[in-house]
Amino acid sequence: GNDFEETFEKKDFLRSNCAVCTHRNPVIYDELVAQPVKEQEGVDAFADVARIEEMAPEKKWGFFTRMIDRCLRCYACRNACPLCYCPTCFVDESRPQWVGKSNDPTDTMTFHIMRAYHCAGRCTDCGACERVCPVGITMRQFTKKLNKDALTLFSWEAGMDPDRRPLLDMYRPDDYNDFIK
Secondary structure (H helix, E strand, O other): OOOOOOOOOHHHOOOHHHHOOOOOOOOOOOOOOOOOOOOOOOOOOOHHHHHHHOOOHHHHHHHHHHHHOOOOOOOHHHHHOOOOOOOOOHHHOOOOOOOOOOOOHHHHHHHHHHHHHHHOOOOOOOOHHHHHOOOOOOOHHHHHHHHHHHHHHHOOOOOOOOOOOOHHHOOOOOOOOHHHO
16 A cells, blocks of 8 residues: 555665675575675674683573473484485484473474584574574574684684585594594
């Protein structure tokens, strides 16, 4: 109808991962079918991680415990994740059984922590896991800290170089970290 137009700010409708995206154009592609879009500037992709890093250890544990207490263990996050392609997922293993089949809080936390570490250095922060979660768990909080550490400690960002092996997929005898020796 007449006078029935309203303008909204794009940023108010972006998914949280899109709001902090640092690569709006494809990094690796065969043919770019459109003009590149302007990249975002001055975006701190890890601002939410810094807030969690400042918490005392017991407060962090409480934060993550409260975050996943609604988890149904439906595995929609795992099923939607482009990184979860193992022939048999660790949650489906029976020998050894890494995670029980009940909704026991310890098993649920174990699932989320193991899944985060399984995706460490490979997560592109696409947000598929959060998009499909039926109870709205912001599980990117688990992987973002690992992504930040990968970037800070190893200059590694997933999806940037198809010829470079994933961060936790290689071993070098000359690794500078003492734990390897």
